[in-house]
Amino acid sequence: MGHPMGMNKTKKTLFTLLFVIPILGISQYTDVINSNRPGQSVSAFAVGKNVVQAEIGLLYEQQDHSLLNTESNIWATDISLRYGLLFERLEINWEGIFQNQDITFINSGLEDSYTNFSRNRIGLKYLVFDPFINPKRANPNLYSWKANNKFKWDNLVPAISVYGGVNYLFGDNPFYVGDPSLSYRAMVATQSRLTPRFVLITNFAYDRISTDFPEMSYLVSISHAFRNPKWSVFLENQGIKSDRYADNLLRGGIAHLLSERLQVDVNLGASFKNTPSRVFISIGASYRFDFHKDPETSIDEQKAGQNGGPIKKNSMKKKKKEGGSGAEDIDLGPTKKELKKHKKEEKKKKKARKNKKEKDDGVIEF
Numbered sequence: 001m002g003h004p005m006g007m008n009k010t011k012k013t014l015f016t017l018l019f020v021i022p023i024l025g026i027s028q029y030t031d032v033i034n035s036n037r038p039g040q041s042v043s044a045f046a047v048g049k050n051v052v053q054a055e056i057g058l059l060y061e062q063q064d065h066s067l068l069n070t071e072s073n074i075w076a077t078d079i080s081l082r083y084g085l086l087f088e089r090l091e092i093n094w095e096g097i098f099q100n101q102d103i104t105f106i107n108s109g110l111e112d113s114y115t116n117f118s119r120n121r122i123g124l125k126y127l128v129f130d131p132f133i134n135p136k137r138a139n140p141n142l143y144s145w146k147a148n149n150k151f152k153w154d155n156l157v158p159a160i161s162v163y164g165g166v167n168y169l170f171g172d173n174p175f176y177v178g179d180p181s182l183s184y185r186a187m188v189a190t191q192s193r194l195t196p197r198f199v200l201i202t203n204f205a206y207d208r209i210s211t212d213f214p215e216m217s218y219l220v221s222i223s224h225a226f227r228n229p230k231w232s233v234f235l236e237n238q239g240i241k242s243d244r245y246a247d248n249l250l251r252g253g254i255a256h257l258l259s260e261r262l263q264v265d266v267n268l269g270a271s272f273k274n275t276p277s278r279v280f281i282s283i284g285a286s287y288r289f290d291f292h293k294d295p296e297t298s299i300d301e302q303k304a305g306q307n308g309g310p311i312k313k314n315s316m317k318k319k320k321k322e323g324g325s326g327a328e329d330i331d332l333g334p335t336k337k338e339l340k341k342h343k344k345e346e347k348k349k350k351k352a353r354k355n356k357k358e359k360d361d362g363v364i365e366f
Contacts, residue, residue: 031260035286036080038253038265039236041201041221044159044191046091046127048084050291055080057265057284063101065276072103072276076118078284084292089127096120114174121185123165131157158190158200167208176211184209197225208242215242230257234267248272253282261288 036042037055047053057078064071076099085092097119104111131154165185169176187205194200203219221236231254238249253267263286271278 032257033261033263033286033288035255035263035265037263037284037286038255038267038282039219039221039234039251040238041203041219041236042125042163042187042189043201044127044161044189046084046089046125046161047082047288048292049086049088050293051082051084052289052291053082053286054289055082055284055286057282059097059099059280059282061278061280063276063278064274066274068276069106070103070276071106072101074099074101074280076100078282085124091125092122093125094122116173116175117170118175119167120170121165121167123163123185125161125163125189127159127161129160131159155194156192158192158202161189163187163189163205176208179208179211179213183207183211194222197229199223199225213242213244215240215244217241231255236269247278249278251280261290262286 030048033053034043034045034047035053035055037057059074059076059078061074061076062072063074076097079096079098080093082091082093084090096117099115099118101114102111103114163186165187167183167185169179169181173179185205185207186209187203190202192200199222201219201221201223203217205215205217205219207215207217217238217240219236219238221234223232223234225232233252233254235252236250238247238251240247240249249269249271251267251269253265255263255265257263264283265285266281266283268281269278270280
């Protein structure tokens with residue numbers, strides 16, 4: 001059990017972190033679902049104001065411990081509910097893993113079963129820095145495919161968010177024997193778009209604060225979108241260190257975007273040790289309920305051209321839906337064919353302006 005004075009100090013620090021965050025922020029809303037699945041890493045970006053998102057998975061794990069001489073079969077349901085709260089940069093989320101572990105003690109032949117939440121926490125995440133706050137940096141180069149797809153050093157500058165949350169234990173939890181019912185978690189998450197197809201995410205967390213077994217952990221995840229960004233793959237390394245449990249895990253998997261609101265995924269992984277050895281596989285899905293509304297701006301406050309200019313012919317016709325819509329941080333830019341077409345159109349316009357100028361210069365005025 002933690003000391004009362006230490007717990008009070010921790011509570012004050014946590015509440016300060018959660019509630020002195022600035023209220024103003026830029027828009028993080030996107031038209032396409034932004035899911036933390038299929039890995040365990042957390043994106044730096046929020047889901048967007050008034051967006052509700054459910055991320056659910058089913059997990060099976062085989063866990064054997066060479067020193068305790070035990071074998072375990074674990075089934076678990078992994079659930080995350082996310083909501084864009086108050087403004088675009090802020091997100092509240094609940095994460096739960098409800099699991100059943102059937103364990104066999106090989107030496108004695110005895111069997112036991114544990115069932116409870118191995119994770120049950122709620123917290124707030126806030127984006128404190130976005131390197132793409134300048135829209136010019138986020139826009140693709142319309143003249144060079146190479147410029148859009150090459151690595152740039154400033155791409156290493158990440159978006160940064162901070163997280164503060166509370167863990168809650170129900171009853172006599174067999175996975176955290178002796179822990180208080182409440183403990184605390186703090187985390188920093190970063191996200192860098194290395195190229196339009198590669199995204200790097202890191203998480204650094206200090207968990208179960210105020211217990212006798214606080215836990216330090218890190219996650220490093222890199223994801224790659226194919227030319228059709230409805231498909232993406234990821235590879236992730238997770239390190240955990242505490243007096244109760246320490247491990248190093250590697251997992252990888254694939255995700256597919258079925259629609260702008262629905263993503264499905266599968267991942268598998270393993271540990272690098274045998275105390276215990278762990279092999280696991282998970283399948284899941286993420287779905288978004290979009291209640292986002294753009295703020296209305298009066299005509300007096302709108303800038304010129306903000307409403308899109310004059311209405312063009314056939315503007316009300318339904319546009320042909322294009323394939324390959326991807327996640328919010330996967331902008332592959334124009335293709336080589338589109339760049340060639342754009343350059344050709346620019347060349348025609350330039351030639352037309354030159355001919356017009358020559359014609360105007362030849363006019364005799366009286």
